[in-house]
Amino acid sequence: MDSDGTARGAWVKLEKIYLSNKKARAATLETKFVNLTLAACSSLDDYCQKLKDLANQLEDVDQPISESRLVLQLVRGLPQEFDTTASLINSTNADWDEARSMLTDELIRIEACKPNSSSVIVATGPSNRSSQQQPSHNSRNLGVNSSSQLGLPSSSSLQTLPAAEDEAGDLGTKTEEAVEAGVQAATNPTHLG
Incomplete structure (x- = not known):
């Protein structure tokens, strides 16, 4: 019986350590959960995964996160460019999967609206060519605006x-x-x- 008492004593001691650590762990996880933002993550998928992982860890320490609270935190951590989609998610009471899908669609739209880096390169050119590409106001101009359009070398x-x-x-x-x-x-x- 002495060994059972020792094993039981050790178990109780470990349980007390775990329980006291459990509250501190819950507080730390809760802080991480409410402070997590999309800006702190590498991508939208990473942000969603970290939120879901924190919610699961909080549940493990007896502090479960409801789906509606998870969606609210998802929306709260978004940057200003997602304001319209965030309002739509809140007004439609979207669940986690709907909210994530709406944000993914919005991210695709935002990325598509960003200017292409190649268009910037096309828009810029040598400064000496700008005068050559100005249309001529000469009445004898036959639709040719510069020597470069004729395949001739420029004066430079x-x-x-x-x-x-x-x-x-x-x-x-x-x-x-x-x-x-x-x-x-x-x-x-x-x-x-």
Whole structure:
């Protein structure tokens, strides 16, 4: 009987330690439960899982969480961008699964509304091209707004090729001389002979 008394004594002692620890554990779990937010978690799924785990742990220490309280805490921990969905969850008295589904749908909608990083890249470009892409107000413009639309090099790329620039300058000079000669010939008929 002595061994039974010792085993019983040890059991009672362990039970007292556990029970005193149980209340402290319940208080700690309750604090974690009410302070958990989506911002503190890596994802919506992680947030929901942590809430559910804390509710299960509270039940293990005789502090059960009802489904309606679990949904209320789920909504309370959401950031402002979920306000509309949170109001809808509260007004429809959604259960846990409905609330989670509504939040997942809202998260998909929010992600779809965010601008694509590739559109930012497309929207930005070299600053020297903005003047080339401005529509021309010349009446002889045949729908072509810039040399880049014709597949021609821009003036900035011609400046980087000195030989091409010299040739273009010579051509421009020759063209101007030919125009002058034509004008002189037209205005001075004696020069034709």
